[in-house]
Amino acid sequence: MLSVTEHKEIEFSADLISKFEEIVTRYPEGKQKSALLPVLHLVQAEYGWVSPEAMEKVADFLQIQAIEVYEVATFYTMFFLRPQGKFVLEVCRTGPCCLVGAEKIMTHIEKTLGVKEGEVTADGNFSWRGVECLAACGMAPVLQIGPEYTFYENLTEESVDKLIENLKNKI
Amino acid sequence: MARKLLLENINVPGIHTFDVYRQNGGYRAVEKALKTMTPDAVVEEVKTSGLRGRGGAGFPTGMKWSFLAKPEGRERYLVCNADESEPGTFKDRYLMTHIPHLLIEGMIVASFALGAKTSYIYVRGEMMPQIRILERAIAEAKNAGFLGKNILGSGYDLELYVQPGGGAYICGEETALIESLEGKRGNPRIKPPFPAISGVWACPTVVNNVETIAAVVPIINDGGEEYSKIGNGRSTGTKLISASGNLNKPGVYEIELGLPVEEFIYSEEYCGGIANGKRLKAVVAGGSSVPILPANLILKTINGQPRLMSYESLSDGGFQTGSMLGSGGFIAFDEDQCIVRNTWNFSRFYHHESCGQCSPCREGTGWMEKVLHSLENGHGKMSDIDLLVDVSKKIEGNTICPLGDAAAWPVASAIRHFRDEFEWHVTNPKEVMEHNYGLAKYADPLPKLEEVASQN
Numbered sequence: 179m180l181s182v183t184e185h186k187e188i189e190f191s192a193d194l195i196s197k198f199e200e201i202v203t204r205y206p207e208g209k210q211k212s213a214l215l216p217v218l219h220l221v222q223a224e225y226g227w228v229s230p231e232a233m234e235k236v237a238d239f240l241q242i243q244a245i246e247v248y249e250v251a252t253f254y255t256m257f258f259l260r261p262q263g264k265f266v267l268e269v270c271r272t273g274p275c276c277l278v279g280a281e282k283i284m285t286h287i288e289k290t291l292g293v294k295e296g297e298v299t300a301d302g303n304f305s306w307r308g309v310e311c312l313a314a315c316g317m318a319p320v321l322q323i324g325p326e327y328t329f330y331e332n333l334t335e336e337s338v339d340k341l342i343e344n345l346k347n348k349i
Numbered sequence: 350m351a352r353k354l355l356l357e358n359i360n361v362p363g364i365h366t367f368d369v370y371r372q373n374g375g376y377r378a379v380e381k382a383l384k385t386m387t388p389d390a391v392v393e394e395v396k397t398s399g400l401r402g403r404g405g406a407g408f409p410t411g412m413k414w415s416f417l418a419k420p421e422g423r424e425r426y427l428v429c430n431a432d433e434s435e436p437g438t439f440k441d442r443y444l445m446t447h448i449p450h451l452l453i454e455g456m457i458v459a460s461f462a463l464g465a466k467t468s469y470i471y472v473r474g475e476m477m478p479q480i481r482i483l484e485r486a487i488a489e490a491k492n493a494g495f496l497g498k499n500i501l502g503s504g505y506d507l508e509l510y511v512q513p514g515g516g517a518y519i520c521g522e523e524t525a526l527i528e529s530l531e532g533k534r535g536n537p538r539i540k541p542p543f544p545a546i547s548g549v550w551a552c553p554t555v556v557n558n559v560e561t562i563a564a565v566v567p568i569i570n571d572g573g574e575e576y577s578k579i580g581n582g583r584s585t586g587t588k589l590i591s592a593s594g595n596l597n598k599p600g601v602y603e604i605e606l607g608l609p610v611e612e613f614i615y616s617e618e619y620c621g622g623i624a625n626g627k628r629l630k631a632v633v634a635g636g637s638s639v640p641i642l643p644a645n646l647i648l649k650t651i652n653g654q655p656r657l658m659s660y661e662s663l664s665d666g667g668f669q670t671g672s673m674l675g676s677g678g679f680i681a682f683d684e685d686q687c688i689v690r691n692t693w694n695f696s697r698f699y700h701h702e703s704c705g706q707c708s709p710c711r712e713g714t715g716w717m718e719k720v721l722h723s724l725e726n727g728h729g730k731m732s733d734i735d736l737l738v739d740v741s742k743k744i745e746g747n748t749i750c751p752l753g754d755a756a757a758w759p760v761a762s763a764i765r766h767f768r769d770e771f772e773w774h775v776t777n778p779k780e781v782m783e784h785n786y787g788l789a790k791y792a793d794p795l796p797k798l799e800e801v802a803s804q805n
Contacts, residue, residue: 211532256475273633311436313442316439324477
């Protein structure tokens with residue numbers, strides 16, 4: 179999963195660092211490791227994924243071992259361990275969504291984008307994947323798009339087409 | 350109309366803002382608790398109310414609070430569990446989105462009762478919009494003097510923070526949540542020690558669900574005695590039910606505990622019946638981990654009594670013929686749905702979400718998913734059905750945390766009540782790919798108790 183062949187140095191911006199510093203103040207002295215999840219979310223929002231280099235930098239900042247960051251980043255499914263499309267469509271694939279057509283929506287997205295689950299379109303703009311229950315079963319089927327995790331509810335093939343068109347216009 | 354305690358003002362325009370919430374009686378519970386009550390009196394009031402944890406386990410909240418250790422010189426923590434991820438459950442998202450100050454008000458009162466000076470709301474990472482909403486609401490409350498130093502001149506200090514998760518169902522388990530809050534993988538801890546003795550950063554900790562914390566507000570406002578009068582028996586108060594699946598009006602409903610299931614499904618006040626004029630085949634009444642029941646057993650207990658939405662009535666008959674209220678994730682299946690496919694889907698979920706610490710769960714969920722997949726696609730053998738039961742029994746009760754049970758129950762109950770449909774998948778492998786089994790006898794009048802017993 180973790181590539182160590184290409185090591186690209188990265189530098190977090192002063193703005194990002196100041197956000198990290200604010201987060202650390204939420205916990206008692208010496209418990210700065212608690213900031214790990216919120217910090218990784220900020221890193222992913224900035225870079226689109228969590229690279230091994232970014233993980234090492236996060237470890238340096240929080241004064242913990244790099245392995246402590248790796249084991250967390252690989253455990254939680256929200257963190258991307260490789261580059262994704264500019265927009266990642268995450269479709270809920272769990273029971274209640276499937277009762278009202280989530281599988282059809284995923285097939286439609288695969289066909290429309292022309293890439294399989296987890297792959298990135300040639301222009302680098304889109305990728306998609308099925309995710310487990312998003313706790314929005316009453317508005318099913320649903321999908322979300324990071325990094326703000328905007329929600330799209332009661333999906334139909336038509337509403338998905340419209341959404342993808344709107345996203346293309348944002349590029 | 351039934352009485353509403355949590356969602357009474359949900360439709361008031363601007364209720365998500367501090368000012369409107371306050372104008373509608375918000376933060377009265379904080380004033381009452383901090384100015385006129387001792388922390389112990391607040392705990393007593395919650396005990397009197399009979400409130401039970403709304404996250405799924407249904408443990409009495411007041412009792413949980415009274416277990417909290419209070420050693421001198423050690424911090425204590427309250428952590429709100431907003432890691433809502435149980436398939437079929439979306440009430441906490443609804444509450445945090447529309448009336449965030451109710452949760453904040455409850456957090457202040459509960460933190461005061463427990464003597465916590467710093468509290469956290471652990472929200473699943475996917476709910477980034479809700480995290481923003483809560484952060485804004487916390488800033489508003491702090492600005493108005495309801496958080497921070499010396500709240501309302503009472504001498505009580507409280508800081509409240511929102512902590513995002515990272516996408517892991519297991520973090521809804523309280524010790525996994527604590528691990529996650531410490532910046533680690535969400536691996537549940539071996540208990541004892543319980544969090545009340547050693548929780549976050551080894552300090553005494555209480556973890557409560559969003560809805561539980563919110564319910565503290567009406568309990569303090571109206572008194573525990575008043576709250577306990579609502580509901581049915583030991584199921585006191587109101588409960589948020591997340592209704593999903595093939596219903597005319599899916600959504601979040603606040604019910605008085607004790608409402609008949611039939612009324613909840615079919616009345617216009619609630620779900621308005623089954624969508625597209627179809628018939629009801631099955632219901633998962635309390636989130637994906639509770640046993641699935643066929644239409645006839647969800648509407649009536651095996652003794653022919655109307656089934657009620659309460660902890661006791663939903664579990665009437667034990668796992669043989671009953672289920673659980675759980676988190677209130679009410680999933681309705683119409684006659685066209687395939688129970689085998691849904692069971693496979695749920696098994697895939699639990700396999701995906703198993704943290705991997707305990708081998709029965711890590712390996713067993715994977716095997717259940719594989720066997721169910723082959724059954725669903727017409728490649729199964731008759732012996733696979735008993736194999737599934739066997740695997741589920743070997744997971745149940747043999748893991749550190751309840752995820753193992755949660756993975757075993759849906760499989761065991763689906764086979765218990767829908768064995769005919771599983772067998773049909775084996776005997777009709779071609780038809781399986783063309784159409785579903787249908788309603789069959791699952792909405793027929795109930796079989797006699799002895800017949801049910803002899804089938805198992």
